[in-house]
Amino acid sequence: MIEAAASILILAGSGLALIAAFGLQRFRDVFARMHVATKPASLGMALTLSGAVIAMAGVGHTTKLILVILFQYLTAPISAHMIGRATFRAGTEMDPETNFDELASRIRPRPRQSA
Amino acid sequence: MRRLAAAIVWLTAVWVALWEDVTWANVLSGALIAFLITRRIRVVPSRVRHRVRPRAFLALVLYFVRELIKASLIVAWEVITPGTRINPAVVSVRLRTRSPFVATTVANLNSLTPGTLTLELDEETMTLFIHVLHLESIQASRRAIHHLEALVMAAFPVRGELQAEQAEEQEVA
Structure with missing residues (x-):
């Protein structure tokens, strides 16, 4: 029973990680890729580790893995933010269909149309 | 100390x-x-002090966990279904808070909620620039951020502002 629950969690987690990898390939610009690199990838890791917690009962392992999940969620948005910000400022080409509101288009000119 | x-x-x-x-x-x-x-490592303390209101904090955590799971599933679904419903946008949102701590928290939580990613925070005007994956309308995106901001502000009410000298003292200690 416990083994089944752990297996389901680990499988679901790996599934999400796989989807995240496909997303990196499929999405069209850095920004869309950052969405897929932060959200499903982190949840995938959290599910996999939760499966590991169940499978390897023990206070030591449990606290350790919970800490890993906690730090993943503390750091993922920060690194996504830094990469997104650097890309935004560097003027990297965006998906040409990107909409801008007034203020956003003022700090960043519309991207050049790729030939 | x-x-x-x-x-x-x-x-x-x-x-x-x-x-x-x-x-x-x-x-x-x-x-x-x-x-x-x-x-x-010097951690510069925020000049605005906050308290934690446990019930509002719990409400924020519950809201956040739900949004987090939703966000992951929405993005995952977008990846595995053919075609694209992506309608990307960059939207600016004027935050209501003046606290750097609240602004930071909103910026980071925002990156983990559905379809939004924080690109930039202009601290002077407290304006957040976000990348939206599935834009419905600019207003809807702004409303979502303001809702999140309200939850964060309720969970961490301001206790008072430090004067500049006090902040320095804290830093030395």
């Missing part, structure tokens, strides 16, 4: 937990490393 002590206790606890064993060697080496880290 209390902040420093709390930081050392927390870092030591993390160190011991990562070693998975409470022994004198682990506690002492952890405390030593925590001491060195807090010596080397």
